Amino acid sequence: MPNSKYLIFLGCAIPYRVAAYEISARKVLAKLGVELVEMPEFNCCGLPLDPVSHETMLILAARNLALAEQQGLNILTLCPGCAGTLKKVNKILKEDKALREQINGHLKESGLEFKGTITTKHLLQVLKEDVGIDNVKNAVVKPLNMLNVAEHNGCHILRPKAYIGFDDPEDPQTLKALIEATGATCLDYVDETECCGAPSVGVSDKVALQLARDKLNHVKMVNAQALITICPFCHIMYDTNELRIEKMFNEVYGIPVLHYPQLLGLALGMTPEELAFNELRVSTKKLLEQVNEGAKINEQ
């Protein structure tokens, strides 16, 4: 097992309303030998403000990079939006000297400087590149071979390829491989890489929820027992809003939506309580029964 050490960058959405993701990710990473250090200070990565002010986004992201550089540690994020933003800004500012000087001019006002000495990885990338999918597989004590699930990568872990580029945006494999490492089967379905709609919430809830509904329909079509996400916003769209979508479109889904580290945690022998399953909105009762029944058969 590797002994890697990262600054954990939580972002805003996770502490605001997606605690289960953080709880399960911390437990799983500790078990797999990834050490986490807290950010000494934090501000929004900048992405939410990019639509209104690109310059503000660059400054906010560069501040975080500069703060991490002072610690001499690379960043691990749980939110693909934060990961994408920090990666993109790091690349842009390293390549464009004039822009770097301009942004550093702003940072100087608060005694900070961007140097470009660290990198950022999303949880998924750390599991793949630092821990290694084989090591994840070897750490499994309770294989989830009784489960057929579907994955949802979301947009910002994949696109735009020019800045993110660690998986194929048209046919991504990492999350699938990590799901299969738990022993579960990962099902293929229509439009897997499509957007959950979250960024349109607040501008047009109707458009946003229709996109999420499409996804739930496609996942239901292949009889997935659960949907697995790796983004706080996607999770809100499918879990927090699932009931709302059911009411709005007169549908019944009842599809549990797990954060990937919750699924992995089960396979590593942790309990649903430890992994904060009680924080999820859609009931996981039936799913956990299926896991227990399958485990009994495995023991026989």
Added chain:
Amino acid sequence: MAENAVAVKDAMKEPIRASELDPKFKYQLIKLHGSEKLLKCFQCGTCTSDCPVARYSDSYRPRTLIHMARLGLKDRVLKSDTLWLCAACFTCTDRCPQGVEVASVIRVLRNLAAEEGIVPQVFKDQCSSVLQSGYAYKISELRLKKRDTLGLPPLPKGNPESVQKSLKGVSFMKNMENKGENDAKQ
């Protein structure tokens, strides 16, 4: 806001008068970060046909927005409600055969609209929250305390004073200081 984007649909259909065209708009755009390749667009329609938002909106069409911007229909584009519908999924950017960073062009257009004072409330709230706490959302005391019972370490502190200093030179943010919904109520 774009829920009732009827006005925009009409604005897109309305006949174009030469007098409303800004001939230099496209040259202004290609100097801005993200829209440099705007003129390479050959109007193939890949962006619109692969856009998930266009599927559920009567009026949001990235190809049309690109075309209008190139024609110089600056006012219509910047005042269009649908501009704010893009989900920034970057599908268009990755698939454009001409390498136009479509989603970034939309972002550039939004930034220009914002400079003219057109900013949906969600963004005003987030700007003001970042300036006041460092976080994009106001995280309640209750949540902060709950972290302890959940066995989570304390949340890293925001440093609003330092954030404000870094953003002092950004004129747009100056106008956002007191635009959040919560603050307006106080």
